Amino acid sequence: MSIHQELDLAHMQAAFAAPVRDAQTCFRALLEGLARPGRIQRLADIPVPPAGLGAAQSAILLALADRDTPVWLPPVVRSAAAGAYLRFYCGCPLATRLADATFVVVSTLAGLPALYDLSLGDPEFPDRSATLLVEVASFDSGASLRLRGPGIADEAELRVADWSESATALVQENRRRVPLGVDIVLTCGDRLVGLPRTVHLTAEGMACM
């Protein structure tokens, strides 16, 4: 395991200024985001992320990741500053297999893994599943997504740049597996949107799967 590799602390970036308070603020925003799918949450006062991670992605990991939660990073990100950053501040193992990871970082929608490569939890403990942190290019342009389900009064609308049919298929297949399945957090800079496993998603202007 690479945990014994020496960390380059001379170039280590700063993390949360007030770890307890900042982690709690971040946790609250994430909770809010997953409770109200489709509603954009902004994380205030979060640190500059290491190369390869979005600001919200790195803040979520700082708040939630620890030695019990293996984090999977795309290979390019893993070998860059981000890997060392997470090991130093979170003490989390960096998973080499997707199936082992509690948090899976995805840098672009095109890099979404296949649903069945991920940990979906098991029937007795559906909560032991992966959470996907997916960085997207924008929430202001791109495909229009319609969301329904728990936490949404009627219907929520969300725009996501570079949304693809395979992304729609993944979310829909994920919904069919409830209570098993992954929870997805879309991030864009310091903003995040929750797409928990309970969300029904249809993409406008795209062939329905």
Next chain:
Amino acid sequence: MTNNTDRRGSLGLLARSPATLLAERMARVGELPSFTWLRKPETGMVMLRGRIGGDGARFNLGEATMTRCTLRLADGSVGVGTVRGRNARHAEMIALCDAMLQQPARAATIRMEVMNVLAQAEQERHARASADTAGSRVDFYTLVRGED
């Protein structure tokens, strides 16, 4: 970066030394450099494990409170401080000392003014402890049995 074994030894010596002595020696070094925190002092628990039986298996001896911190000086030298107990100031001093030991310009002064003194004080503590123990020492003699 200096030899890791040396560094480990220095950090061990710093952590075992009394906080007051370390603070006193650091005060003589002159103005301490400014630094930024990478990890502010935080107190937690560590499980002390060791081989206690002869079979080599690890044994959880018990938990100990410890405080750790990491800081970085302006030139990029990083110091880590870990100490048993809750003394955040002690951990900070250790980290500062460790960081200055990484700096070629300061290392010699720190070694002379701080490390050597701490090492000598530790030796004296050990000698005192040995002397105290020696007072209650019992020697067992076996008399030579005369066979003839």
